[in-house]
Amino acid sequence: MTHWKLIKDTKGLYSISSNGEVRSLLNGKIQILKHKIDRAGYKSVTLSVQKKKIYKFVHRLVAEAFLHNPHNKAEVNHLNGIKTDNRVENLEWATHSENIQHAYITGLCTPKTKIVVDDFHEERYGSVKEAAEAFNINEGTCRNYLNGNINNKTPLRYAEPIVVHVPIEVDGVPSLLYTRKVIRYI
Numbered sequence: 001m002t003h004w005k006l007i008k009d010t011k012g013l014y015s016i017s018s019n020g021e022v023r024s025l026l027n028g029k030i031q032i033l034k035h036k037i038d039r040a041g042y043k044s045v046t047l048s049v050q051k052k053k054i055y056k057f058v059h060r061l062v063a064e065a066f067l068h069n070p071h072n073k074a075e076v077n078h079l080n081g082i083k084t085d086n087r088v089e090n091l092e093w094a095t096h097s098e099n100i101q102h103a104y105i106t107g108l109c110t111p112k113t114k115i116v117v118d119d120f121h122e123e124r125y126g127s128v129k130e131a132a133e134a135f136n137i138n139e140g141t142c143r144n145y146l147n148g149n150i151n152n153k154t155p156l157r158y159a160e161p162i163v164v165h166v167p168i169e170v171d172g173v174p175s176l177l178y179t180r181k182v183i184r185y186i
Contacts, residue, residue: 005065007056010049016061020086022047041083059086069093080168081106090168107163116146120155131156 003018014033015023022033022045035043035058043058063069063076066088073093080090081103094102103109116131117124125131132142135154145152167174 003066007047007061008064010047010054013049014047016058016065018062018066018088020058020062022058022061037084043084043086059083059091062086062088063091063093067091067093073098075099077102081108110161114146115159115161116156117159118155119157124159 002021004015004023006012007014007016007022013025015025017023020043022035024031024033026048033045035045038044044055045058045061047054047056057076059076059078071093073095075094075096075098077092077094077099078085078090079092079102082090100109113127115124115126116128118131118134123134125134128143128146129139132139135142135156137154141150142154142156144150145154146156146158169175
């Protein structure tokens with residue numbers, strides 16, 4: 001069921017739905033506004049209040065209207081990683097750090113360092129440097145082993161990323177309709 005709330009600081013001229021639709025109440029007519037998608041992939045709308053144009057992100061409007069923010073977190077995170085899915089159940093307030101961490105977990109961002117696996121001891125290392133330190137070898141030598149430039153005398157290898165789709169809970173029930181990508185390493 002779709003719920004509507006007035007958008008703050010618009011003098012009652014605009015409202016936002018729990019599904020991410022923005023409607024105008026100007027001149028006694030109710031009209032759904034068209035959105036634009038910015039370079040980063042987020043939906044935005046232009047509101048006109050007292051002859052001033054205001055550009056707002058739709059996901060932020062939904063979060064401000066429908067989600068409590070008791071810890072005063074500054075950013076809005078899309079749980080399923082789809083930037084245009086602005087349903088209230090897909091949004092949460094997050095710190096910048098939490099938002100970035102979520103992007104790495106869901107595979108929206110890829111780590112700059114490669115994960116290194118020790119097949120013998122079944123250990124994982126977050127970087128070549130960590131693996132080299134654990135094996136007490138030069139980092140450059142370790143990188144050469146891993147890249148196949150020289151014969152690998154260690155049980156080390158780069159982990160292979162695989163994408164797994166994990167169901168997202170909707171109203172406390174795992175949904176097969178909505179999933180988020182998670183990168184696992186084997």
